[in-house]
Amino acid sequence: MTFIENVINIITKYHTLLLDGLGYTMLIALTGTIFGLIIGLLTGIIKTIPMSKSPILKFLQKLVNFIIACYVEIFRGTPMMVQSMVIFWGYAFMNDGNTLPLIPAGIFIVSINTGAYMTEIVRGGIISVDKGQFEGAYSVGMTHWQAMTNVIIPQVMRNILPSISNEFVINIKDTSVLNVIGVMELYYMANKIQTMTWNIFETYLIICVMYFIMTFTITRILRVFEKKLAGSDTYTICGSQSDPNAEIRVKKEKEEFR
Amino acid sequence: MENVITLKNLKKSFSGREILKGIDLEIKKNEVVSVIGSSGSGKSTMLRCINLLEDATSGDILFHDKSVIEGHIDINEYRSRIVMVFQQFNLFNNMTVLDNCVRPQTVVLDRSKDEAREIAMKYLRKVGMAEYINARPAQLSGGMKQRVAIARALSMNPEVILFDEPTSALDPEMVGEVLDVMRELASEGLTMIVVTHEMAFARDVSDRVIFIDEGVICEEGDPKEFFENPKTERAKAFLSRFLN
Ligand SMILES: Nc1ncnc2c1ncn2[C@@H]1O[C@H](COP(=O)(O)OP(=O)(O)O)[C@@H](O)[C@H]1O
Ligand SMILES: [Mg+2]
Numbered sequence: 001m002t003f004i005e006n007v008i009n010i011i012t013k014y015h016t017l018l019l020d021g022l023g024y025t026m027l028i029a030l031t032g033t034i035f036g037l038i039i040g041l042l043t044g045i046i047k048t049i050p051m052s053k054s055p056i057l058k059f060l061q062k063l064v065n066f067i068i069a070c071y072v073e074i075f076r077g078t079p080m081m082v083q084s085m086v087i088f089w090g091y092a093f094m095n096d097g098n099t100l101p102l103i104p105a106g107i108f109i110v111s112i113n114t115g116a117y118m119t120e121i122v123r124g125g126i127i128s129v130d131k132g133q134f135e136g137a138y139s140v141g142m143t144h145w146q147a148m149t150n151v152i153i154p155q156v157m158r159n160i161l162p163s164i165s166n167e168f169v170i171n172i173k174d175t176s177v178l179n180v181i182g183v184m185e186l187y188y189m190a191n192k193i194q195t196m197t198w199n200i201f202e203t204y205l206i207i208c209v210m211y212f213i214m215t216f217t218i219t220r221i222l223r224v225f226e227k228k229l230a231g232s233d234t235y236t237i238c239g240s241q242s243d244p245n246a247e248i249r250v251k252k253e254k255e256e257f258r
Numbered sequence: 259m260e261n262v263i264t265l266k267n268l269k270k271s272f273s274g275r276e277i278l279k280g281i282d283l284e285i286k287k288n289e290v291v292s293v294i295g296s297s298g299s300g301k302s303t304m305l306r307c308i309n310l311l312e313d314a315t316s317g318d319i320l321f322h323d324k325s326v327i328e329g330h331i332d333i334n335e336y337r338s339r340i341v342m343v344f345q346q347f348n349l350f351n352n353m354t355v356l357d358n359c360v361r362p363q364t365v366v367l368d369r370s371k372d373e374a375r376e377i378a379m380k381y382l383r384k385v386g387m388a389e390y391i392n393a394r395p396a397q398l399s400g401g402m403k404q405r406v407a408i409a410r411a412l413s414m415n416p417e418v419i420l421f422d423e424p425t426s427a428l429d430p431e432m433v434g435e436v437l438d439v440m441r442e443l444a445s446e447g448l449t450m451i452v453v454t455h456e457m458a459f460a461r462d463v464s465d466r467v468i469f470i471d472e473g474v475i476c477e478e479g480d481p482k483e484f485f486e487n488p489k490t491e492r493a494k495a496f497l498s499r500f501l502n
Contacts, residue, residue: 053313136348139309140362140414141338150361154352 021189032110040118075116125156292460295470401432
């Protein structure tokens with residue numbers, strides 16, 4: 001049974017490399033998803049600014065919207081592996097051969113790639129919020145930014161949470177392409193171990209299982225999280241006239257104001 | 259007395275179709291004006307132009323004799339002075355009843371949280387919703403939602419409240435509770451423009467009635483006189499349809 005022996009051998013000898021790789025994969029995927037979401041929220045807010053009446057501002061708005069549209073199209077329409085090479089070596093080309101530090105470069109690439117997808121996800125989320133929510137906010141004097149941050153985005157976030165989780169899981173898998181620029185994520189580590197042991201099948205099978213365990217557990221955890229948030233969306237618990245529990249909370253609050 | 263809002267030859271077209279065909283209107287301080295007219299005549303469009311939710315195609319809107327269209331006026335500050343109450347309530351779904359009334363104050367008027375809470379509670383008590391401050395809009399009946407929306411509007415301490423058919427989306431048994439609140443506000447001297455199909459409210463509560471037909475003010479005047487003795491044929495036809 002050389003297979004089992006090989007597997008055990010790889011794990012005992014190289015578990016630090018594997019765990020380091022796993023850690024970097026998680027770090028890059030998580031921060032990349034968060035920064036990507038922030039990019040998506042900002043572009044979503046910018047794209048929904050009501051058109052200005054002043055011709056100059058209107059032109060600027062259209063220009064910015066055009067740039068955002070180009071960004072989305074380009075980053076969704078090309079492979080992340082190629083984007084990694086172009087960004088990493090492009091930077092080196094323009095800076096006398098100095099390259100970016102690897103982990104920040106990996107985070108940057110995943111963020112900007114995820115941002116393109118998030119832009120579309122957030123835009124869809126904003127469009128699906130009832131128009132009356134915007135008008136309610138504007139009608140009491142809120143600016144676009146105030147309306148977005150106080151009223152619209154909180155509702156968007158709850159609606160798009162499944163898509164955000166989805167992007168996160170995709171990123172856990174897709175960070176593997178960063179090995180082309182030498183980022184020490186899990187796939188890169190496997191590649192390294194493989195050249196030392198020549199147990200190619202066993203090595204990649206191990207990280208295959210590791211990837212699956214990561215995505216599987218995270219998917220389950222996020223699903224519970226989503227359910228919880230969705231649960232509070234039905235709003236049948238507190239303050240309902242039909243629910244006796246509601247009376248308690250309402251009374252508590254009443255005392256506070258006496 | 260000084261005009262709070264003045265409309266001058268206000269026109270509004272949607273994709274070439276003229277909906278408002280030149281509205282002239284003066285609203286005085288403490289005045290309660292009911293706007294009536296058949297559906298599609300442009301009543302909502304007029305209110306939405308006043309609140310700048312729609313851009314007027316031509317004409318002018320003055321707030322205390324200052325143009326809000328051409329003037330260098332802070333649109334958001336202006337809107338916080340002439341708050342709107344909608345047919346569909348438009349309460350913020352992500353906030354509790356209390357937050358619905360507090361957040362606009364802290365965000366738009368820069369009031370402290372404590373001050374905003376105190377003001378919000380005062381008006382929530384006034385509309386009879388103080389016991390539901392922790393509830394979410396989705397848990398409330400239509401009548402309750404509209405009373406919260408009125409409390410939200412009052413919490414901004416506006417000079418004018420624009421009501422766009424505030425009872426039209428309500429079940430009949432809830433119309434009364436909202437009209438009672440509005441009646442009280444009218445008696446306290448709040449300046450109100452009320453688009454409504456509640457003829458009894460228009461007749462008994464308002465100081466003036468405006469009858470809009472096909473984008474023009476067809477007739478306006480004292481409520482009693484208008485309802486007992488309408489001058490134009492179109493107003494007569496409208497009233498006979500409505501009062502029977
Ligand atoms: N955003 C819009 N785009 C196009 N047409 C509109 C829009 N808003 C209103 N209209 C049209 O303007 C007319 C008047 O509408 P509205 O002011 O809502 O009437 P009312 O409130 O008196 O029932 C209607 O024929 C309606 O279809
Ligand atoms: Mg209407």
